[in-house]
Amino acid sequence: MIKFKTTSPEQTEKFGYELAKSLCAGDVIALTGDLGAGKTCLTRGISNGLGSSSYVSSPTFTIVNEYEGGRLMLFHFDTYRLSGPDDFLMSGLDEYFFRGGVCVIEWSDIIDELLPEDSIRMTITGDGNNRLFVCESGEKHISYIEEAAKKAEAEIEE
C-alpha cells in the first residue's frame, strides 16, 4: 500500500499523467471516493499521459467512454448508475477488461467483486484542495505509483 497527498487539481492530473507512462495493455485502475473527490480529474491526467488530446469528462449518457489517439486505448467507466455487478455483466461491460486498453473505473466499489485480481485500487478522500490517495496493488504497480507521485511532487506518507 502507498499513500500520498495532492494539494491541487493540477497536481492530481500531473500524477495521473506520470502514472500513465508506465501503464500496460489490460491494466485496470479502480477508483473510489465521494462526489468531487477527483476521480475524473485523475483520469484526465491519465488520458493526457497516454498521449490522447481528448478532454476527459464524466461519461453522462453511457457507462463507459472510449478514448483513442494515445499509446493505448482508454476506457473510462462511471458505474455510479449501475445497480450492481449483475448489471455490469448483463451489459457485457466486463469485455472491456480484455480489449488491450487501460480501464479506469469511477465508483468501482459497485463492481468490486468483478475487478481483475491485479487491479490498481485507489481511494481518494479530502476537502478543500487537499486529497489523500490510498493505493493498493501488486508490487510492480506500487513502485510505478511511487515514482509518479514523486514526479508530481506529491507528499508521500509513511
Ligand SMILES: Nc1ncnc2c1ncn2[C@@H]1O[C@H](COP(=O)(O)OP(=O)(O)OP(=O)(O)O)[C@@H](O)[C@H]1O
Ligand atoms: N487536490 C485535488 N485533486 C483533485 N481535484 C481537486 C483537488 N483539489 C480540488 N479539486 C477539485 O475537486 C473536484 C474534483 O472533481 P472530479 O470531477 O474529478 O470528481 P469525481 O471524483 O470524478 O466526482 P464524481 O463522482 O461526481 O464523478 C474538481 O472541482 C477539482 O477542481
Ligand SMILES: [Mg+2]
Ligand atoms: Mg467523475
